[in-house]
Amino acid sequence: MWTPLQRNIALQEMLKWDGDVVMDGVLGRSGGAVLRRFDRRQNNNASFCWDIADAMAPSRWLKIKRAVKSNNNPTATRDGDANHDPAQKCNCIC
Numbered sequence: 001m002w003t004p005l006q007r008n009i010a011l012q013e014m015l016k017w018d019g020d021v022v023m024d025g026v027l028g029r030s031g032g033a034v035l036r037r038f039d040r041r042q043n044n045n046a047s048f049c050w051d052i053a054d055a056m057a058p059s060r061w062l063k064i065k066r067a068v069k070s071n072n073n074p075t076a077t078r079d080g081d082a083n084h085d086p087a088q089k090c091n092c093i094c
Contacts, residue, residue: 016055021034035058035062
């Protein structure tokens with residue numbers, strides 16, 4: 001369920017959010033699940049990253065993700081469909 005942001009997104013916060021996504025891609029092994037980078041509970045968690053976990057709280061990361069990626073997947077056009085827009089899942093929030 002979508003919930004509104006409690007406060008506006010600052011540009012510095014957006015830079016950290018983008019950095020977390022890029023860092024996750026650079027590190028690999030998360031299988032696209034960026035939230036594994038925040039998980040400190042497991043001793044043998046190879047996906048955990050201090051830099052990502054220190055950048056922002058996982059709950060704030062999710063709230064920003066919900067604001068940025070506001071796509072209705074069941075009704076979205078697919079790659080190869082007529083009038084497909086590859087950027088349809090993202091809003092320009094800045």
